[in-house]
Amino acid sequence: MANKVWHRFSSGPHLAEALADAVAGRLDAAIKTRGAALLAVSGGSTPPPFFRSLSRRKLDWRRVTVTLVDERFVPPSSERSNARLAARHLLQNEAARAEFVPLYHEADNVEEAAKKADRMIAALPLPLDVAVLGMGTDGHTASFFPDARGLSELLSEERRHVLPVHAPSAKEPRLTLSLPLLCGAGLIVLHIEGEEKKKAFEAAFAESAEAEAPIHTLVSRAATPVQIYWAPSAAKSDPAAPATP
Template sequence: MVSDEQKFRAFEDGQGLATALSASIAGQLRAAIEARGEALIAVSGGSTPKRLFEALANEILDWSRVTVTLVDERWVPDSDERSNARMVEASLLQHKAADAQFVPLYVEAATPEAGIAEVRTHVGALKLPFDVVVLGMGPDGHTASFFPGGDRLDEALDVSNTAVVLPMRAQGAGEPRITFTLRELLQAKALYLHIQGDDKRIVLDEAEQPGSKLPIASVLRAGRPLDIYWCP
């Protein structure tokens, strides 16, 4: 059951979802630019948001005033096919959105632990909080790099923790990761959850049950406005 703070929006297909979510995000970015002259958005990787990115790249707004970063990243360079940055660069930072500034989370270091100080310097220059955060969700209930069994999961989900980004390693994550913490993501002025597939709807329903241990449940239970966009 979706709580009072959450809005669940269902669409017939991925294109309809992408068009609607893109328009909503663009509206938030325009409002931020009008209010303070710039906007900051964090997006998720994976395969789900590709259509959304292509729609968003064609939204009319002053992209030169927008800074884009990632919610989380695999610890691989953007020459790697699994890089979230690579997908953002190929699908979002195109057309009208080519003027946006992009701040990646990966740096040239052997491990996220070795590179964390440099990453923190980069993200420290961002004018947080985010205007927009777009989360995704995996079939295991992870969001960002909050994976079940993650070595720093408790730390990442602890909203009293003032760390902005953390390394994360988990069996289900594949590569080591770098991720913004839950505290930083929840402070976004507009928070979206973008999911597709009947399997993801089942996982979402499970996460909404009292006592759920799925990482996405920490977002659902946070008591802040959340717009959930879903299609089969």
């Protein structure tokens, strides 16, 4: 498939710096072109070194809005909160001046929280300028888990920007940006590290794959080639960071 471009690095720290440069460059271009920039980032144990590098880049961060690719239905006080992760590692230094729009909202259930988040995301200066995605060894990306309830409907939803997700493997209910919103980003990055993730990605595109993995669906529908940033070993992360989704 030609809709993906590999960027291979010798180590996680080298990857973090290069990815921060690429994302900062795209955000700066958006600010100069339309006066604002919109960035969506993922959680897990892989992004913190990249977040810290990006937070030090010189940008007009007051014109940057940061949101999340997906989120667990937990408050920001939880160690499993992606909003907490972003606040701790990204919304620091120069990037402390950015606006942050969360996906989690206090509600009776994840469906109501998703409706609130959908209204907030719809009010942003869409489309996304940058979406930085992760991937699990099961081939999920964002919160599109292979065992998610109604996965095919979730992947085909075009009317809403934020969707509620229930999947046994996800532990908590989740909130995720819709596939069309992610696929329409100006720069789509898949940030993965380690041989296991690389093998899982390659397996998702193998002819012998029994079913189409969510990451395969996203790459095939992306409006621009997905930029895959990979290193054989991860950059040193914060031991308190939530586990990779």
